[in-house]
Amino acid sequence: xPELPEVETTRRGVRPHVEGRRIERVVVRDGRxxxxxxxxxxxxxxxxxxxxxxxxxxxxxxxxxxxxxxxHLGMSGSLRVVPAATxxxxxxxxxxxxxxxxxxxxxxxRRFGCLLFTRGDPLAxxxxxxxxxxxxxxxxxxxxxxxxxxxxxxAVKSFLMDASTVVGVGNIYASESLWRAAIAPRRRAGxxxxxxxxxxxxxxxxxxxxxxxxxxxxxxxFQKVDGEPGRFNPSLAVYDRTGRPCPxxxxxxxxxxxxxxxxxxxxRCQK
DNA sequence: AGTGCGGCCTGTCCGC
DNA sequence: TGCGGACAGGCCGCAC
Numbered sequence: 499x500p501e502l503p504e505v506e507t508t509r510r511g512v513r514p515h516v517e518g519r520r521i522e523r524v525v526v527r528d529g530r531x532x533x534x535x536x537x538x539x540x541x542x543x544x545x546x547x548x549x550x551x552x553x554x555x556x557x558x559x560x561x562x563x564x565x566x567x568x569x570h571l572g573m574s575g576s577l578r579v580v581p582a583a584t585x586x587x588x589x590x591x592x593x594x595x596x597x598x599x600x601x602x603x604x605x606x607x608r609r610f611g612c613l614l615f616t617r618g619d620p621l622a623x624x625x626x627x628x629x630x631x632x633x634x635x636x637x638x639x640x641x642x643x644x645x646x647x648x649x650x651x652x653a654v655k656s657f658l659m660d661a662s663t664v665v666g667v668g669n670i671y672a673s674e675s676l677w678r679a680a681i682a683p684r685r686r687a688g689x690x691x692x693x694x695x696x697x698x699x700x701x702x703x704x705x706x707x708x709x710x711x712x713x714x715x716x717x718x719x720f721q722k723v724d725g726e727p728g729r730f731n732p733s734l735a736v737y738d739r740t741g742r743p744c745p746x747x748x749x750x751x752x753x754x755x756x757x758x759x760x761x762x763x764x765x766r767c768q769k
Numbered sequence: 770a771g772t773g774c775g776g777c778c779t780g781t782c783c784g785c
Numbered sequence: 786t787g788c789g790g791a792c793a794g795g796c797c798g799c800a801c
Binding site for chain 3: 611
């Protein structure tokens with residue numbers, strides 16, 4: 499399930515194969531993603547040249563000379579670069595056929611992802627314009643978290659997963675970051691101390707950059723562009739480890755619903 | 770404005 | 786063994 503490290507891993511994997519390439523045509527086998535794949539994407543991209551591949555939050559931005567493709571992998575999406583003759587498999591919904599004999603293929607079994615097209619500034623797109631800071635930027639730190647949390651009554655885990663607080667922290671890395679910062683997931687955001695905010699921001703940065711370094715986490719269906727799984731799993735301290743010992747204190751990891759999402763934590767060392 | 774929740778979708782796992 | 790149902794996930798968009 500792609501979180502920010504998985505999306506960044508995808509960007510780095512795809513980039514060298516597509517930058518500077520001309521898109522010969524777009525094949526949409528099933529355009530029923532979160533939003534229908536727009537006709538404008540198919541029409542405008544034929545003949546367009548991909549200039550660069552950027553990332554904002556969990557969105558991938560393929561900037562071309564005609565406009566920008568905004569792609570989101572949802573929770574089961576993946577992008578692969580394969581030889582043009584590779585037959586599509588189930589859930590391989592869209593191909594961008596490139597010059598040079600390869601194509602960029604979107605696979606998304608659950609179709610929670612999207613593929614949109616905009617002529618204008620993609621950062622001004624409704625989906626992107628209100629997003630919070632990138633977690634690995636200097637804009638995101640303990641001060642930012644603390645200021646934003648004033649008066650907030652929501653659980654700190656929900657607050658951390660809110661994309662207007664900071665982008666890219668999904669369910670897995672939220673639990674992991676809170677464990678590292680020793681903060682209980684259910685604590686109200688407004689009750690987290692300034693010192694804890696510093697620890698939390700540092701934990702988010704560390705967890706995400708460590709995960710990016712090893713190519714993301716593989717739970718069920720995430721794979722990198724080369725088809726290899728990510729290798730972050732061994733570093734997971736609490737996620738999906740109910741009943742196993744806390745790596746810090748040995749108490750059994752507990753799980754609970756926090757804001758309609760499963761949270762994993764150590765109730766002995768997270769306060 | 771902040772908060773909570775329904776809904777989208779399919780593969781996987783569990784219990785009967 | 787087969788089957789139904791719960792569950793997982795990101796995140797928009799709505800209702801309070």
